[in-house]
Amino acid sequence: MADIRSIVILTGAGISAESGIDTFRDAGGLWEKHRVEDVATPEAFARNPALVQGFYDARRAALATVEPNAAHEALARLEREWPHELLLVTQNVDDLHERAGASSVLHMHGALRSALCGACGQRFPWEEPLSDAPPCSACGAPALRPDVVWFGEVPYQMDRIFAALAKADLFVSIGTSGAVYPAAGFVNEAAAHGARTLELNLERSEGSHWFDESRQGRAGELVPAWVEEMVG
16 A cells, blocks of 8 residues: 555445434435425525424434444544545534544535524534524524535535545545435546545445445445555
8 A cells, every 4th residue: 555645535324324324315214204305405494494403403313322333433543543644525414433533524514513504604513403593602693504515505625625636546435325416526536636446335336337446345344344454
């Protein structure tokens, strides 16, 4: 691995599913209980804020019932022990990477334990329900919403992500469907700049054919084995 200096890792719902967090896309997952149009768009929030707030309040509360798994812990180990550059980007809005010990995680789709004020744009760490419209501590407006990126909104820190992909020697995608853009395009972006690309997923994703290598299996087994290859 001597020729690998810079790594970009993308994680998706599959890495947290093994901790018991519902995914949107699996049978029995969140999409089957709620239509995306009803809970995950700005239009849904404008139309029925109580439904949307209640949906995310329940997801926020559910974080207390789950724990990081071996895949989260292995990536935290890699962050600690990798001697060069590493950027861990997640599509997940849970905090399992941080609770496993990762200290610098880029949440491109936001975070459940964060609130965003629709009036002044301030963000705050947040643990409690938002359904009762608490006031923003910065401006006082009862305009707090989940600090998550809904469909139709621009993911966070895209400039930083693309800059990292442009100089990456290795791009690794873990537990992603390969169906949601812009993240689904990261493999091509990295490859265009000369990076090796590796997919670790329960099964082949929609974008598997773009990767140099695709390994199938449980994240809790594949990720620790790969991290051992890198730093063991």
